[in-house]
Amino acid sequence: MKAKRGKRSGVLAFLLMAGAAGTAWGQEAGAAVAEAAPAVSPEMFTTNNLWMMVATFLVFIMHLGFATVESGLTRAKNTVNILFKNTLIPAIGLLTYALAGFALMYQGDWAIPGWLRLGFGVGTDAAGLTSAYNAGYTYWTDFLFQGMFAATAATIVSGAVAERVKLGSFLIFSTVYVALGYTIAGSWVWGGGWLSALNFHDFAGSTLVHSVGGWGALAGVILLGPRLGKYTNGGIRPIMGHNMPMVVTGVFLLWLGWFGFNGGSVLSAEAGPVSYVLVTTSLAAAAGIVTSMATSWSIQKKPDLTMVLNGCLAGLVGITAGADAVSVPAAVGIGGIAGVLVVLSVMALDKIRIDDPVGAISVHLVCGIWGTLAVGLFSAEYSLGVQALGVLAYGVFCFPLCLAIFAALKRTVGLRVSRAEEIGGLDVGEHGMEAYPDFQGFLIK
Amino acid sequence: MKLILAIIQPDKLTDVKEALMAAKVGKMTALNVIGCGQQMGYHESYRGVPTEVNLLKKVELQIAVNEDFVKPTVEAIVKGARTGNIGDGKIFVLDLPECIRIRTGETGPEAIG
Numbered sequence: 001m002k003a004k005r006g007k008r009s010g011v012l013a014f015l016l017m018a019g020a021a022g023t024a025w026g027q028e029a030g031a032a033v034a035e036a037a038p039a040v041s042p043e044m045f046t047t048n049n050l051w052m053m054v055a056t057f058l059v060f061i062m063h064l065g066f067a068t069v070e071s072g073l074t075r076a077k078n079t080v081n082i083l084f085k086n087t088l089i090p091a092i093g094l095l096t097y098a099l100a101g102f103a104l105m106y107q108g109d110w111a112i113p114g115w116l117r118l119g120f121g122v123g124t125d126a127a128g129l130t131s132a133y134n135a136g137y138t139y140w141t142d143f144l145f146q147g148m149f150a151a152t153a154a155t156i157v158s159g160a161v162a163e164r165v166k167l168g169s170f171l172i173f174s175t176v177y178v179a180l181g182y183t184i185a186g187s188w189v190w191g192g193g194w195l196s197a198l199n200f201h202d203f204a205g206s207t208l209v210h211s212v213g214g215w216g217a218l219a220g221v222i223l224l225g226p227r228l229g230k231y232t233n234g235g236i237r238p239i240m241g242h243n244m245p246m247v248v249t250g251v252f253l254l255w256l257g258w259f260g261f262n263g264g265s266v267l268s269a270e271a272g273p274v275s276y277v278l279v280t281t282s283l284a285a286a287a288g289i290v291t292s293m294a295t296s297w298s299i300q301k302k303p304d305l306t307m308v309l310n311g312c313l314a315g316l317v318g319i320t321a322g323a324d325a326v327s328v329p330a331a332v333g334i335g336g337i338a339g340v341l342v343v344l345s346v347m348a349l350d351k352i353r354i355d356d357p358v359g360a361i362s363v364h365l366v367c368g369i370w371g372t373l374a375v376g377l378f379s380a381e382y383s384l385g386v387q388a389l390g391v392l393a394y395g396v397f398c399f400p401l402c403l404a405i406f407a408a409l410k411r412t413v414g415l416r417v418s419r420a421e422e423i424g425g426l427d428v429g430e431h432g433m434e435a436y437p438d439f440q441g442f443l444i445k
Numbered sequence: 446m447k448l449i450l451a452i453i454q455p456d457k458l459t460d461v462k463e464a465l466m467a468a469k470v471g472k473m474t475a476l477n478v479i480g481c482g483q484q485m486g487y488h489e490s491y492r493g494v495p496t497e498v499n500l501l502k503k504v505e506l507q508i509a510v511n512e513d514f515v516k517p518t519v520e521a522i523v524k525g526a527r528t529g530n531i532g533d534g535k536i537f538v539l540d541l542p543e544c545i546r547i548r549t550g551e552t553g554p555e556a557i558g
Contacts, residue, residue, distance in 0.1 A: 229459070423456045424487075432489045 040135040044269075051269035052137040052145055058260025059148040063090045063155060065257055069250030070159040071435075073241035073306065073358045077425025078163045079435035085158045085167070089174055093151020096179035098122050101150055102143050104183040105191050114194030117187045136268035145264055149209060153182045156213025159358035161220040163227050163239075164416050167430045169409040173220070173402075181401050182212055185394055200390040201382045203277075204265035206321030206371035207394050214365025215395060217356065219402035224415055226355030228422050236350050239357065244305060251309045255285055258316045262323045277323045281316065284323075284335025288315020291339030299343065307343050310359045314342035317364055318371035322379060330378035337374075338367040446541040446557060447515050451506040452480065453526040453534040458504050461525030468521040470514060472557075474507040484532035503534065509541055511554045 040048070067086035071079045093101075100120055108119020128139030137145070154174040161170060186208050188195040202208050230239055241247060262281045266273045292311020297303040315335030319326075326334065345362035354361065369391050376384030409415050416422075421429030428434060453461055458475065465473065479500040486499030510518050519536055527533050546556040 229456075423454075428487065428489060433491055434489070 040131045042131075045131040045135065048136040048268040048270075049138055049141055051274065052141045052264055052267070055260035055264025056141065056145045056148055058257045059145065059152070059264065060090070060257075062148075062152060062254050062257030062261065065250045065253030066152070066155040066159070067250070068246045068253065069309075070162060070358050072243040072246030072248075072250060073159070074162050075239065075425070076242040076436055076439075077427055077434075079242070079427060080431050080433055081167065081426035082158070082162055083435070084431060085170060086155060088171055089155050089158065089178075090148075090151045092171065092175050093154065093178050094147045096175060097143070097147035097150045097183075099179070101179055101183040102146060104180070105150075105186045106142075106146065114197065115188065116184060117191055117193075134267070136266075149205065149261075150178055150182055153209050153213040153216070154178045156210065156360050156364045157216040157220055160217035160356045160360040161224055162357050163426065164224055164422055165220065166414055166417055167426070169413055169415050172409060172413075173216075173405050176405055177216055177402065181216075181398060182209075185212055185397055188393070189390070195390050195393065198386050198389070199382060200386050201325060201375050201379070202321045202372055202390065203324045203375075204262045204320045206317060206319075206368045207390055210317045210320065210364040210368035211372070211391070211394055212398050214361055214363075214368055215398035216402040217360045218354070218365060219399055220406055221354055221356055221361065223403065223406045223410055226353055227357070228419065230355045231353050241306065241357075247306065247309055251312050254313060255282075255316060258285070258320075262320060266324065273324060280323045280326065280328065280331035281319055283328065283331045284315040284319030284338070285312050286315070287332045287335035288312050288318070288339035288342070291336040292343050293339075295340045295343040299347070306359075307346065310342050310346065310363055311339035313363045314338040314367040317367040318374065320368075321371040322375035325375055325379040325381060327378065330374075334371060334374045334378065338370055341366055341370055446544060446554060447510055447512065448539045448541040449506070449508045449510060449515070449518055449522070450537040450539065451508070451522045451526070451534065452478070452482075452503050452536075453506065453522070454528075454532060455502055455504045457526045457528075457533075458506075461506065461522055464521040464525035465508075465518065468517040470508060470510065470518050470521060472508065476505045476507070478503050478505045482532070482535065501532070509544055509557050511557050 063086060067083055070086065071082040074082055098121070102122055103119025104117055106117075107122075108117035110116070111118040122143055124133070124139035127133055130138070133139050134142065154177060157174070157177070158170070187193045189200055189202055189208055190196070227239060229237060231237070258281055259278055262277050263274050266277055268274075288311040289308055292314065293303050293308050296307040296311075300307075315338050318334045318338030319331055322334065323331070342359065342362045345366045346356075346359050349356055349361060356362070372391050373384065373387050375382050376387035406415060417426060417429055425434075451461070455477075462473075465471070480503055481499050481501060484501060486497055486501060489496050489498050506522070508518055515538060519538065522536055543552065544554075544556045545552050549556075
């Protein structure tokens with residue numbers, strides 16, 4: 001797969017090469033329409049579309065995975081709040097994607113060629129329901145699959161800012177970032193924009209989804225500051241998560257979801273590519289688990305389950321950019337290095353007092369960048385320089401944007417809950433209810 | 446011998462422990478308790494029905510000390526637990542008639558020390 005919308009990007013690359021970039025962008029839509037509809041039998045079209053819908057379900061269930069991972073890795077007194085945020089995010093993601101996101105990312109006309117599409121709403125004519133739209137899926141499947149992706153970027157931020165961010169401020173941030181940040185940045189590659197024309201490769205979103213979320217997480221954590229009691233008297237004090245079985249459940253749900261995240265990014269049910277992508281994806285996850293265990297075991301003396309679970313996700317994030325493009329040994333290597341990176345990163349961030357309760361920055365930003373660069377290292381088709389340029393471009397766009405949104409919220413409605421509320425827990429403070437009213441377990445929390 | 450009972454805010458336990466360690470008081474028992482004092486409760490609601498929570502979550506420390514450690518212990522607890530707000534807690538000092546260390550069979554002040 002060259003890009004999410006190979007059809008468009010192919011046309012664009014051709015036009016760029018022809019040196020007609022300046023004026024030819026406007027003709028792009030017409031050129032795409034003029035292309036012959038791909039030859040695909042009705043049976044194959046139905047099969048393709050069915051797999052894409054299954055992939056959509058799998059990406060959907062990742063939101064439950066995020067919800068359980070994040071609540072398990074934080075304290076019992078903030079559980080309702082985390083679950084609440086994770087319930088709202090897919091809702092915000094889908095609604096904003098219907099309102100404008102799908103148009104900004106894929107469907108709208110270029111307002112600034114290669115950089116900014118503009119558009120509004122969703123809707124299609126009869127052609128959108130046939131293989132004339134795409135050999136792999138209908139317009140509606142396309143919308144729902146991409147809409148499920150959109151919300152994941154904001155979910156990544158949720159865990160990093162957990163246990164201290166105001167609910168309202170977080171929801172505003174998520175809405176703005178998912179509606180505008182994720183979608184506009186996404187159009188540069190998957191929407192057929194300037195980076196795809198340079199042959200930048202991000203198969204399923206190491207950069208477009210995971211780094212985009214990771215930059216938001218980093219900005220949020222920097223402006224919020226650490227949780228009370230995390231860094232005291234020059235030392236780091238661990239604040240333990242309250243439910244390991246929930247974290248494990250979440251990580252396995254996310255791995256399951258990744259079969260759709262990466263497998264669906266083939267954008268058809270073509271047997272060879274889909275099965276190959278599932279293999280590279282799973283091997284990278286497995287390698288991430290093993291290497292994070294080795295790293296944790298050698299540094300911490302005893303192997304830390306949460307690090308190994310982060311290592312699994314690190315492997316998955318790492319392989320996401322190149323799942324279709326790298327060899328099987330390379331997939332193992334990419335996942336394995338991600339598993340080492342994530343453990344070192346979690347420890348390094350703690351040393352510089354970046355308090356990320358769930359390791360979201362390490363998993364999604366650090367390993368997202370690694371995975372994107374790894375495509376340039378392990379695939380002859382793609383250049384390391386262009387991959388690095390893409391990483392840089394997303395950083396330069398997303399990080400300041402997130403800083404600006406969070407800073408604006410901090411100045412107006414406030415970003416952080418009061419000290420008293422943080423101590424008492426956001427469940428009672430923000431929601432007036434508790435996750436575990438029948439249990440006492442507050443001794444040191 | 447005295448038994449010192451201290452009711453403190455859960456989040457002050459770490460500070461109180463640090464202050465006790467600094468005062469060389471290293472033996473204690475800590476319990477989760479709920480109770481109410483002068484501090485008012487708070488409101489919760491569940492599925493639209495409001496409810497008043499007035500038994501608040503607290504931590505109780507139980508520390509048996511010899512006479513010369515009573516003052517340092519009490520001072521350390523106050524130092525660690527005081528914020529100046531209602532709800533900081535209370536300390537009770539009780540006479541303790543006997544103490545037996547199970548491992549050695551020692552009794553009295555030796556068993557505490």
